[in-house]
Amino acid sequence: MDQQTVVNDLVIRFANVNGTGSASANDMFAKSIFRMGIPITPKNIFPSNIQGLPTWYEIRVNGNGYLGRRAGIDVLVGVNPQSLRRDIDSVRPGGYFVYDSSKKLHNEFIREDINYIGVPMIALSMENYERARLQQLFKNIIYVGAVATLLDIDLEVVKEVIAEQFEKKPKLLPPNYKALELGANHIKENYSYPLPIRLEKTDKVADSILIDGNTACALGALYAGASVMAWYPITPSTSIAKAFETYCKKLRVDPETGKKRYAFVQAEDELAAIGMVIGATWGGARAFSATSGPGVSLMSEFIGLSYFAEIPVVLINVQRGGPSTGMPTRTQQADIISSAYASHGDTKHPLLFPSSPAECFEFTAQAFDLADRLQTLIMVISDLDLGMNNHMSPPLQWEEGRNYDRGKVFTAEELENMTEEFGRYLDVDGDAIPYRTYPGTHPTKGSFFTRGTSHDEYAKYSELGEVYQSNVDRLAKKWETTKGLMPKPEFYQEVNQSKELGLVFFGTTAYAAIEAMDQLKDGGVIIDSMRVKSFPFPSEVKEFINTHERLFVVEQNRDAQFRTLLINELDIDPSKLIPILNYDGTPITADTIQKQIQEKLGVEV
Amino acid sequence: MDQQTVVNDLVIRFANVNGTGSASANDMFAKSIFRMGIPITPKNIFPSNIQGLPTWYEIRVNGNGYLGRRAGIDVLVGVNPQSLRRDIDSVRPGGYFVYDSSKKLHNEFIREDINYIGVPMIALSMENYERARLQQLFKNIIYVGAVATLLDIDLEVVKEVIAEQFEKKPKLLPPNYKALELGANHIKENYSYPLPIRLEKTDKVADSILIDGNTACALGALYAGASVMAWYPITPSTSIAKAFETYCKKLRVDPETGKKRYAFVQAEDELAAIGMVIGATWGGARAFSATSGPGVSLMSEFIGLSYFAEIPVVLINVQRGGPSTGMPTRTQQADIISSAYASHGDTKHPLLFPSSPAECFEFTAQAFDLADRLQTLIMVISDLDLGMNNHMSPPLQWEEGRNYDRGKVFTAEELENMTEEFGRYLDVDGDAIPYRTYPGTHPTKGSFFTRGTSHDEYAKYSELGEVYQSNVDRLAKKWETTKGLMPKPEFYQEVNQSKELGLVFFGTTAYAAIEAMDQLKDGGVIIDSMRVKSFPFPSEVKEFINTHERLFVVEQNRDAQFRTLLINELDIDPSKLIPILNYDGTPITADTIQKQIQEKLGVEV
Amino acid sequence: MSYLKPLFHHPELKKNKVGYLKADYEGVISTLCAGCGHDSISGAIVQACYEISLEPHRLAKLSGIGCSSKTPTYFLSNSHGFNSVHGRMPSITTGANMANRNLIYLGVSGDGDTASIGMGQFVHAIRRNLNMVYIVMNNGCYGLTKGQDSATADFGSVSKAGAHNPYQAIDLVGLALELNASFVARSFSGDKTQLVPLIQAAMSHPGFAFIDIISPCVTFNNNVGSTKSYSHVRAHIESTSQFDFVPREEEITVDYTEGSSAEVELFDGSKIHLSKLAPDWNPTDRNTAVNRLQAAKDHGQILTGLLYINPDSQDLHKKLNTVQKPLNHLKEEELTPEVGVLEKINQSFR
Amino acid sequence: MSYLKPLFHHPELKKNKVGYLKADYEGVISTLCAGCGHDSISGAIVQACYEISLEPHRLAKLSGIGCSSKTPTYFLSNSHGFNSVHGRMPSITTGANMANRNLIYLGVSGDGDTASIGMGQFVHAIRRNLNMVYIVMNNGCYGLTKGQDSATADFGSVSKAGAHNPYQAIDLVGLALELNASFVARSFSGDKTQLVPLIQAAMSHPGFAFIDIISPCVTFNNNVGSTKSYSHVRAHIESTSQFDFVPREEEITVDYTEGSSAEVELFDGSKIHLSKLAPDWNPTDRNTAVNRLQAAKDHGQILTGLLYINPDSQDLHKKLNTVQKPLNHLKEEELTPEVGVLEKINQSFR
Ligand SMILES: Cc1ncc(C[n+]2csc(CCOP(=O)(O)OP(=O)(O)O)c2C)c(N)n1
Ligand SMILES: Cc1ncc(C[n+]2csc(CCOP(=O)(O)OP(=O)(O)O)c2C)c(N)n1
Ligand code: SF4
Ligand code: SF4
C-alpha cells in the first residue's frame, strides 16, 4: 500500500470512552499541531451521557486553512473496544488504524485495505506506572507520543504544551514526558516513520487563537457590560454560563470588598431565566441568557412580551439537533424560523449569525448595543459545532475606549427639564424607536406602566383598534430601522457581477461553503458567494440575490428554513433559491455542498 | 332628513355597560329578527374586564345573506353614559340614535345630521317595577320593545323568544311582556313608525341555526368521541371547555351509575394541559385541548414532542389579538406561522380553518380522525369572532353510523399473530405512517419506549446520523401523505378559468371576502376565489394559484402570515400574491377588502 | 379605559414627610367590579405608602395577569409598573431586583396567577429569599376568566354554580412556611387595620415578605357555601396578634402590658410590635407557626396576622455577594476589563 | 447505545406467580456511570415488580429528562414507557391515567426535573391525588448537565468545585406532606431492604404515592462536604420503622411484638406492616409526620421510611366520578350521542 507523501492535510480521529480523561490528552495533541503553525479543526463527537459510552475526537489538519469538517478518516486511533468494529470500518482505504496491541487484534477486525499500527498502550503503561488511575491516564499520553511520531510532530512542542497544562503541578511533568517517549519509542523501534501523510511546521496560523464559540460569547457579554445573567442548564449552551461566571470571578470582583459586580442566577427553568433577563433590562442593567432550542420554545410567550412591550433582551441560542429533545449532542441550524418568528401574534426578532469565535465575541457584544438601541430581543444564533468545539479564529478584539450604546434612555436631568409629558411609546425622532426610563430615575416624572396588553403612546391600556394599529405599525417601521443597523453580509469572490450562480450561507456553514466554492472553481464552476450575518436582512442581501440568476442556499436543517426567511422577507421568487441541505447532526462538509451543487447543476442543464 | 325605504339591510348597535344583564335582552332581540327569517350577524364587542366598562352589541341584518361585519351604524341604542360621545359620533349621517330620555340629552350631544329618538327607559321602568334590580333588567326589555316597533319587528315573535327564554320561570313572562309593550307604546305614541329602514319577514334562513363556533367545536369533540379534555382558562377559548362539560353532563353520564364517560380536567397551566392531552392519547383515549395564542406559545415545547414522537393531538386555537397578552377580547388571525411551525427544530403541523360553526363542528370532529390517522398534532384554527359570536350557520350534521378512524393501532390479537418484531416507527405500508400500540395491550408484544430524543424504527435511542435522518425524512414523507387527507379548498365564481385575478382567503375572512367579490363584480371586476380549509395545502390550492396571474390574499394580521405559508410551502413567486390585511382587532369588512383591492388595482394599472 | 380620578375623592390633603399628598399615591380609577376585595387592598397599599412617607419612585410594582394583577394601575401612578404575563411576575421581579437593589419591589398576584401557572416561580423566589413584598389577592377563583375554581379553593367549598370542589386546597401560607420564607403573613381585604401595618412591615423586611390576603370576589365567589366569601371569612377569622409597625424614626408611644407583647426589630431599624393574643406565640419560631396554622385549620378557623418572621434574613444579593452599588448604575470602567486583559486572554488560547 | 443484557447476569431463574422470570422485568444495560445510585433504584424496581408478580404490561413507566429519567429504559422492557420532556412527566402521567385507569403508573423523575422546572406539575399532581407512584431519584444536583446544584441541595452543602450552596433546600417530602399527598416516603438508593417493600406498597396505594429516594451522583456530588454523598447519607440516616409489604393473597407469617408494630391495610387488600422503631409513631397521622421530619432535620438526621399514608385516599378518578371502564376502551356507542340528539341540539339554536 504505497502512498504519495501528503503534508499537512489529513483527518485523524481518536475513538475513546466517555469520561476516561482522554479529552485532555487529545486536546494537547491538537494544540501541538496548532503550535506548529498548521490550521486545525477539532471536533468532539460525544454522546448524551456522562460516562462509559463511545466518544470521538476528530482533528482535521489542513495547511490551506480550510476549517470545515472533512469526511474520510486517514488515521484512526482506536482505544474503545465498544466501537472497534465501527471505527475500523470508518478508516478510508489506505488509511491507518492505530490500536492498543497489548492484546492481539482478532482476525475479524482485519481489513486488507488499511494499515494497522499496534502500540501496546496499556501494557506499556502498566509496566511503567503503578496506580491504576495513572495507568489509565498515561495510556492516553502514550498514544499521543506514538501518533506524534508517526505524523512527525515535534515532540518538543508537545512537551511545551504539556508543560503549560501542568504549570501548577510540575511534579507531573516527568512521568508525562516519559509516557510520551514510551509511545514515540515504540513507533521508532517497530515501524517506519513518519507516515507518508505527515505534518510540517508552517506559518498559516499567525496570531489566531484556538477557542470555542461559547467561551467567546461569554467574553463578549463580559466586555459589553452584561451584569446579570440568568440561565438554565442545557447542552450545548451551558458552557457559556460557566465561562461567564469563571471570567467574572476573575475580572468583575471588587478588589477591595471582594463583592461582585455581576449577578449570576441559575434559574428554575427557561421561562424564569428569560423573565429575569426581561426584569433586569427593564430595571436598567444589561442582562442576557443562553439556551438551546427547547429553551427557546419554552421562552416563546415571554419573547412576545419583550417584542410588544419593547424590552431589550440578549438571548444566545446555541442550536442542537431537533425537533423536541432530538439529538442534544449533535449540531444543526434548525431553529431559524422558530427564532425569527418566536411567539404568537405578529412578531419578528432580529438575529445575528456568527461564523467564528471572533464573531461570537463581537456579535454578542453588539447584540447588547442593538438590543438597547432597538429595545427589542436580539438573538445570537450559534450552534453546537461553533459553541462547543474549538475553532481557529482571529483573536478577540475590543477597541480602546469603546463605549456602550445604551440607546434612548431619559436621565433624571432630561426628565427634569422636560416640559411635555413623557410618552413611553412616542415616536419622537421618526425612527419608530421611543424613549424609555429606568425605574427609580425621577421622583415625579418618567414613570410608566409596562404591559403586554395593547397600549397607547403613553403606555396606557387601550382596546381601541386605531390605537392598537398605530402601535404595531410603528413596530413594523422599527423593523425597517432595524435593517439599517444590522451587520452587513460578507462577500467572497467576484461579487455582484451579475453572474449566473450565487451561493448564500450563514453561521458555521461558512467554513465548508468557502472550501466548496474553491473546489467548484477548480472544477470550472465559478460561484459568487455571500455570507449573511444578520436578520432582518440589510439591503445588500437582496441586491446580491437580485443580481444573480440562480442561488444555492446552504444550511443545516431539513426544511430549508433560512431560505424561507429570504423568500418571505425579501419577496424573492422561490424558484431562484435552490436548497443545499445537511441535517444528520454532523457539521456540513465542503464535499457535501460541492456534490449537491453539481448534481443540481447537472440535473438542470 | 327624508330617506328611501330600505328593507332588511341595516346595522344596529347597542351600547351597554358590562355586567348589567343587557346581553340577554340583546340576544333575544337578535333572535327575534332571525325568527323572521332574516339573516343576521351579531357581534359582541366587550372589554377585558368583568363589570362596569362599555360594551357593545352589534347586529348586522342583511336580507341577501351577507354575514360579514359591515361598517356604518344605522341605529344606535345608547344606554351607557360613559361612551355616549363616542356612540353618537359613530352613527352614520342620516342614522338614528335611540337614547334614554328620562334625563334630557345635553346640547353638546346633538348632531344635526342624525335622528334622535328618546325613550324614557329608566323612568318607565321605575314607574312600573319596584325592585331596583328589576328596574335595571326591564329597562333593557323596554328598549327592545321600542326598537322592535321602530324596525317593524313582530312583537309576537319577540314574545315567543322571551317565552322560550323563561320556559322554566313562567312567572317572569307577564312583566317581560309588559316591559316590551311599554317600549313599543312609547314609540307608537310619540314617533312615526316604522322607520324607513325596517324589517320584513322573509325565508332566507331556512334550517340554519344561530350558534357560536366554540359551542360547535365542543359538540364536534363530543360527537367525535373525545373522552379527555384538559385545558386552562383563557379568553376566547374558555367557552369551548364550558360547552364541552355542559353537554357531556347531559349526554355522557351513565344513566345507571351516574358515572361519567369523560374526564374533564382543568390543568394548572397550558403546559400541563397539552401534556395531559399527549398522555391521554398516548394512553389510547381521544383527547383535546383548547387555548389561544399565549397558550400555544407555552405549549411549543410539547408540540415539538408530539411531532417527533408522533402522538395524535387535537388542539383548538381560538385566536385573539396579539402579540403577547395583546387584545384579549378582540379578534385576529395572527397565529398562523406560530401554529404551523410551532416548536424548535424542523417541525410542521397540519391546520384546519373553519369558517362557520358548522365547520367548527365538522373540522373538530375530523381533527380527531386526522390526528389518529396521521399520528400528529392537528390544530383547529378558529378566532374570537367565530368562537364567541353567534353566527348563522347550516345545522350541525353527523351521519348515522359514522365511525371513528382510529388510525393504525395494533390490537392484542394482531400482536399475538405477529411473527416479525413490532417496530413503532416502521413504515410498513409505504405511506410513512407507522403503527402504534396502546399501553397495556398485550403481555409480551408491542411495548415500546416513546421519547423526544432521536430514535430508530424500533423506538430505540440512537445518535447515528443516518438513523436520525431516515426518521425525519419519513416525517417529511408523512407530510406529503397528509396533503392528500386534508379537506380541499372551496371555490367561488368562475373557477380556474385562467382568469387574471384571484382571491384567496380562509376562516372568518370568508364572509367579507364573498361579499367583496360580489361588490367588485358589480363594479365590473371579476375575481375567481378560493377558500382554503387546510394546511398543508391540497394540490388544488397550488393549481388555483398557478392558473391565475395575480391573487389577493386576504387575512386578519399585520404580517400577511398566510401568504407566507403559501409562498413557502408552494414555492410561489411572492410578487403574484398581494396581501389584503385588516388587523385592528375588529372583524374585516367587505368594504375594506373591496377598497384595498381597488386601490391596488388602480396603482398597478 | 381609564379615567383620571377626581381630586375630591381624597380629603387627606395633608402632606407626608417627603412632601406628598395621599393622592400622589393613587392610581387611575379601578375598573374592577364594585365591591371587589382587591380594591380594598389597593387602598391599603396607598395608605401604607403614604403613611411611611415612601417616595413613590423608590418603589416598583409588578404583577402577573388577572383582576388582582390589574390593581397596580390603581395605585402609585408615580411608580414604575410592570403588568407582565400570567404567573411570571416573580422572575421579572427577580431580574429587576438584581438590576437595582435600591428599590422596594412590590409584587401583586392572584391565587390563579400564583398557585397554578405561577407555582414554580413562587417557590423559587422564596428559595432565593428575593427581597420583595409578595401579595396574593386570594379569592379562591379565577376572577378575570369568569369564576373557575382556583387551586386555593378549599375542599368542599361551593361554587356559584353549586359544585363542590373535590380538590384539597393549596395553602399558600403553609407552603411559604414549609419553604422557609423569611416573612409570612395572612390577612383579609376587609381588615385594613391589620393590613396597613403588615404591608409596611413587609416593605421593611430585607427578604421575601409574603402576605396572603383573602380578598372576596363579589361577582363569582361570594355565594353561600364558598369559604372565600366575605361573610364566611369574617366569621372564621382568628388573629395571631394585634399588630403595629413602627418606622425607624418614630418613637414608640404605646405602652404594652409586659409579657403580652413582643417586639421584632427589622433590618432597617423599624420595629414590629405585636400585642399577643396567644401567650405562647413567638413570631420568630417557624415550628410553632406551622403547628398553630394547622390547629386553626383543623378547627375551621382562618389564622391571620404575621405568622413568622426571620430577623436574620439574608436576601439574594447577600447570597450572591453583589456590590452595594446597584448593578444598573455601573459604567464601562466598572464592567469592561481593560483591552490588555483581552490580549492576555487571547494569549491563553494560542 | 444500548446492548442486550447477557442472561448469565441473573441467577434468579425462578418464575413468579404470573410466570415471569426476574429477567423479564429488566431493561437494556444501563448507560449511567458505574456506581450511580439510580442504577440501584432500577434494581429495586425490578425486584419489587418481580416479587409481587406484576404482569409487566399492566404497568406504564414515565419520566422527564435527566440521568434519573433515563432509567425507565433500564427496567421493565415489556412495559410501555414514555421519556417525555424536562419536568413534565406528571402531566403526561395524568393524561395516561385518565385514558386508562387500569394500569399502574410509575413515574421517575430527578430532583432537577421535579424541584425546579417541574415544580408546578409535581404540586398539582399531588393536589389531584393522581393514582401513581412518583419516584424522585434525588442526588442534589443536575447529573446529566454536569453537576450544577439543584434546588434540593442542602444549604451549605459543598459542591465538587468547593462552593457552598447559599440557598435553602426544598425538602420534597416536607412539601408533599404540606400539600396533603396521600402517601409520603423517603428512602436511600443504598437501602434495598427498605426500598423494595416501599415501592410495592406505593404501587398498591390508590392515590399519589411519593417516594423521595436519595441517590448519590458518584460523578458530580459524592465529594466530602456534600450532604447527598453516599457516606454522608449512610451516616445520617434515621428510619421511622422497619417495613414489610404483604400482598393481598399472602398470609402474614412474621410475628410482631405487640404494641411495637402497626398494620395498615391498603385499598387492594394488601397490607403494610411496620415494626415501629419509635413507639409514638403513627403513619396515618400527618401532623406527627411533619413534626418528626422537622425534628430529624433539626438534628441533621435524614428520616427515611414511610412517613405518612392516608388509607382513605380518593384518587382523581374518584374525584371526577368517571366510569369504571377505562375511557380508552369506550366505543362509538358509548361516546357519540345519537343523531337525533344532534337534531334536538340544532333545534335549540333556531
Ligand atoms: C398564558 C395565559 N393563560 C391564561 C390566561 C387567561 N387568564 C387571565 S387571568 C387568569 C386567572 C386569573 O386568576 P387569579 O390570578 O386568581 O386572578 P383574579 O382574577 O382572581 O384576581 C387567566 C387564566 C392568560 N392571560 N395567559
Ligand atoms: C427544557 C429543557 N431544559 C434543559 C434541559 C437540559 N437538562 C437535561 S437533564 C437536566 C437536569 C437533570 O437533573 P435531574 O432531574 O436532577 O436529573 P439527574 O441527571 O441528576 O438524575 C437538564 C437541565 C432539557 N433537557 N430540557
Ligand atoms: S370578577 Fe371578582 S376578582 Fe374580578 S374584579 Fe370582579 S369581584 Fe374582583
Ligand atoms: S452523572 Fe451522576 S447521576 Fe448521572 S449517571 Fe453519573 S453518577 Fe448517575
Ligand SMILES: [Mg+2]
Ligand atoms: Mg383569583
Ligand SMILES: [Mg+2]
Ligand atoms: Mg439530580
